[in-house]
Amino acid sequence: MVKHAVTQNECLGVCESVNLAVNLGGLMMQNPLTVASGTFGSGREYHALWRNAGYHDGIGALGAITTKGVSLKPWDGNAGIRITQSAAGMLNSIGLQNKGVEEFCAIDLAWLKQNAAGTAVIVNVCGHSLDEYQLVIQRLEEEASVSAYELNISCPNVSCGGMSFGTDALLASELTARCRTLTKRPLIVKLTPNVTDITEIARAIESAGADAVSLINTVAGMSIDIKSRKALFERKVAGLSGPAIKPVALWAVYRVAQAVNIPVLGMGGICTVEDCVEFLLAGACALAVGTASFNDPLSAPHLLEGLQQWCEQNGVRNVSELTGALN
Amino acid sequence: MNCEQKLDYESKLNDCFLEDCVVLRNYALSDTLWRLDLRSDLIAPRVLPGQFVHLCVSASPSDCVFGHLLRRPLSVYFANNDTISLIYQLVGRGTRSLICVSAGSRLSVLGPIGSCWSVPALKDNSCGRALLVGGGIGTAALHLLARQLTQTHVVDFVVGAANASMLVCNEDLLLCGEKLRLHIATDDGSAGHHGFTIDLLPELVNNNKYHYLATCGPEIMQRKVAALAKSTGIYCDVSLERRMACGIGACLSCSVDTIYGKKRACVDGPVFNAEEILW
Ligand SMILES: Cc1cc2nc3c(=O)[nH]c(=O)nc-3n(C[C@H](O)[C@H](O)[C@H](O)COP(=O)(O)OP(=O)(O)OC[C@H]3O[C@@H](n4cnc5c(N)ncnc54)[C@H](O)[C@@H]3O)c2cc1C
Ligand SMILES: Cc1cc2nc3c(=O)[nH]c(=O)nc-3n(C[C@H](O)[C@H](O)[C@H](O)COP(=O)(O)O)c2cc1C
Ligand code: FES
Numbered sequence: 266m267v268k269h270a271v272t273q274n275e276c277l278g279v280c281e282s283v284n285l286a287v288n289l290g291g292l293m294m295q296n297p298l299t300v301a302s303g304t305f306g307s308g309r310e311y312h313a314l315w316r317n318a319g320y321h322d323g324i325g326a327l328g329a330i331t332t333k334g335v336s337l338k339p340w341d342g343n344a345g346i347r348i349t350q351s352a353a354g355m356l357n358s359i360g361l362q363n364k365g366v367e368e369f370c371a372i373d374l375a376w377l378k379q380n381a382a383g384t385a386v387i388v389n390v391c392g393h394s395l396d397e398y399q400l401v402i403q404r405l406e407e408e409a410s411v412s413a414y415e416l417n418i419s420c421p422n423v424s425c426g427g428m429s430f431g432t433d434a435l436l437a438s439e440l441t442a443r444c445r446t447l448t449k450r451p452l453i454v455k456l457t458p459n460v461t462d463i464t465e466i467a468r469a470i471e472s473a474g475a476d477a478v479s480l481i482n483t484v485a486g487m488s489i490d491i492k493s494r495k496a497l498f499e500r501k502v503a504g505l506s507g508p509a510i511k512p513v514a515l516w517a518v519y520r521v522a523q524a525v526n527i528p529v530l531g532m533g534g535i536c537t538v539e540d541c542v543e544f545l546l547a548g549a550c551a552l553a554v555g556t557a558s559f560n561d562p563l564s565a566p567h568l569l570e571g572l573q574q575w576c577e578q579n580g581v582r583n584v585s586e587l588t589g590a591l592n
Numbered sequence: 593m594n595c596e597q598k599l600d601y602e603s604k605l606n607d608c609f610l611e612d613c614v615v616l617r618n619y620a621l622s623d624t625l626w627r628l629d630l631r632s633d634l635i636a637p638r639v640l641p642g643q644f645v646h647l648c649v650s651a652s653p654s655d656c657v658f659g660h661l662l663r664r665p666l667s668v669y670f671a672n673n674d675t676i677s678l679i680y681q682l683v684g685r686g687t688r689s690l691i692c693v694s695a696g697s698r699l700s701v702l703g704p705i706g707s708c709w710s711v712p713a714l715k716d717n718s719c720g721r722a723l724l725v726g727g728g729i730g731t732a733a734l735h736l737l738a739r740q741l742t743q744t745h746v747v748d749f750v751v752g753a754a755n756a757s758m759l760v761c762n763e764d765l766l767l768c769g770e771k772l773r774l775h776i777a778t779d780d781g782s783a784g785h786h787g788f789t790i791d792l793l794p795e796l797v798n799n800n801k802y803h804y805l806a807t808c809g810p811e812i813m814q815r816k817v818a819a820l821a822k823s824t825g826i827y828c829d830v831s832l833e834r835r836m837a838c839g840i841g842a843c844l845s846c847s848v849d850t851i852y853g854k855k856r857a858c859v860d861g862p863v864f865n866a867e868e869i870l871w
Contacts, residue, residue: 306842310859313605314702314840333844341854348835348845350662350686355837362844362854507661536657559837560648560661562610562702 283576284583290476291451292413294328301555302389307373329385339365345499354507358498385412419457419482431457438473445474456480464524471525479530507556508534522548538571545587609634612698622757639671641736642863645703646839649686667733681729707863720803727809731760742768750775752789756782818866828866
């Protein structure tokens with residue numbers, strides 16, 4: 266994706282006149298763009314690259330940084346092949362590999378504190394049990410640099426926990442309610458599209474006290490190696506992401522935005538400025554860029570510039586005006 | 593730069609760039625191997641032997657997003673101040689798309705990425721000798737190392753492949769001069785020794801004293817080379833291949849099991865000390 270950086274002159278007129286700030290359930294973001302959990306680490310690697318490309322603030326350009334899923338103890342993730350490409354997308358079976366909350370605080374949060382102090386930090390939280398989610402949040406409450414939590418109850422790549430919480434309205438609401446008692450920080454709950462009725466789960470977590478809802482996590486999928494006649498992935502199932510799932514994500518965002526009163530963080534296949542505008546019109550308050558970064562590692566800053574220009578050209582003075590503004 | 597300067601993590605990240613590179617040449621070397629030469633001002637001068645680039649396989653951005661979303665990792669075969677050369681084997685959809693890219697068009701390239709060949713024992717030892725073992729397309733990752741090492745040291749370069757047309761071995765190696773000793777093996781006997789690279793190693797190791805061993809190629813071959821290195825006490829580096837999404841250390845799709853726990857092939861590797869790997 267070859268795009269041009271906005272030149273100084275262009276920026277003068279544009280930056281001044283468009284207000285990009287949004288409020289995602291109490292999380293004040295300087296612009297509506299964050300990254301999708303798991304596609305961006307904790308930002309350190311992209312920070313250097315963005316700066317080398319002339320974006321001097323590095324990941325500070327984002328409205329928020331969303332971290333990889335963090336669990337109580339280190340998780341090894343899945344064995345075997347972890348990714349493959351598919352038509353207009355990819356499948357992953359990473360399995361939430363992470364170093365656990367202690368090391369996350371000592372290394373990732375410490376780095377963020379030092380290098381991206383002004384940027385909001387959304388920590389994506391995962392667990393095998395209700396207790397584990399709670400213990401992670403309890404530990405993170407001690408850290409001043411955390412701005413919000415995103416509860417991942419929607420990962421198809423782990424067998425215990427993960428998606429099992431996100432496919433059961435009762436469990437989802439119990440988890441949300443328990444985490445709610447532990448924190449005053451914005452609590453975002455991330456939903457899976459792999460359910461019969463996503464609005465039922467969304468309503469459940471809203472009544473349990475969630476401040477915002479993010480969607481969609483990856484769509485369950487599969488790939489087969491026909492030579493060996495074996496499933497490509499050890500767990501057979503993997504998560505589909507990228508432009509292939511955009512229409513699915515857009516429909517989910519639209520329906521959930523209609524069903525609840527809390528703001529929606531929309532994601533799933535966002536690659537272009539037009540995609541961003543579509544998600545906003547469907548009802549998203551903020552947006553996350555995921556798989557697109559693998560193709561264009563500068564995708565997020567490019568989209569941000571593009572969105573700003575689009576607003577300018579279309580007479581939109583506050584980006585939040587677009588949210589749900591479908592005719 | 594040369595491979596004796598190992599970089600710390602932060603400087604490695606700071607040395608990685610996204611560059612739109614003009615394609616200088618893209619042509620077939622044999623029925624399965626192609627060579628791609630790119631003009632590069634940012635990446636080329638920073639490449640260390642053993643590092644790789646992560647590139648889009650189509651010059652059309654929308655074709656990349658909707659057709660070939662993931663970049664492909666390819667070792668730097670050769671680099672000087674303003675060009676990068678890659679040698680790639682036709683494997684699947686991505687590499688088959690790459691052959692359609694014509695000279696003059698631009699490809700998005702991310703790099704240089706990863707660790708380099710460490711050559712620790714050769715540093716202070718000008719009469720040291722190195723053994724390089726390349727299997728199949730993995731040989732491409734050793735070429736730049738061979739070019740650099742032969743400026744000062746004797747190098748035995750064992751190159752193997754399924755057959756003669758898959759050997760990554762051509763007149764470029766003449767530039768290594770008289771310090772290069774080339775040994776060839778093919779599975780079908782169409783060139784050199786009829787059999788595996790591994791078959792040639794015991795004799796070489798018996799007759800010469802090596803201070804450094806580097807290998808890249810099929811993992812099973814690398815494992816055997818590493819075992820030989822261990823039993824004969826030679827310091828050995830291996831270079832591992834994993835599927836890669838981000839290519840810069842963020843997504844964990846390229847996990848490698850090591851004695852220090854999980855490592856990422858893209859930024860902690862691809863070159864690892866053989867003793868670290870849990871095969
Ligand atoms: C560090 C590194 C250096 C490499 N250097 C070279 C080189 O110099 N020359 C060369 O020809 N090949 C090299 N490879 C392998 C090369 O990346 C794959 O052959 C290529 O990605 C295949 O793409 P495809 O679309 O043609 O194959 P497909 O099988 O259609 O690819 C499907 C997916 O799997 C991935 N994939 C398939 N095989 C491999 C593999 N062996 N390693 C990593 N990913 C794979 C692809 O990138 C793609 O995402 C290297 C791999 C790594 C990790
Ligand atoms: C490699 C990879 C790793 C992911 N890891 C996580 C994770 O740790 N936690 C999580 O909630 N979602 C994870 N996801 C899902 C993404 O955050 C996002 O919901 C999904 O990929 C859809 O967006 P996209 O199409 O823009 O990538 C991951 C996705 C990918 C591709
Ligand atoms: S490819 Fe993403 S971490 Fe290595």
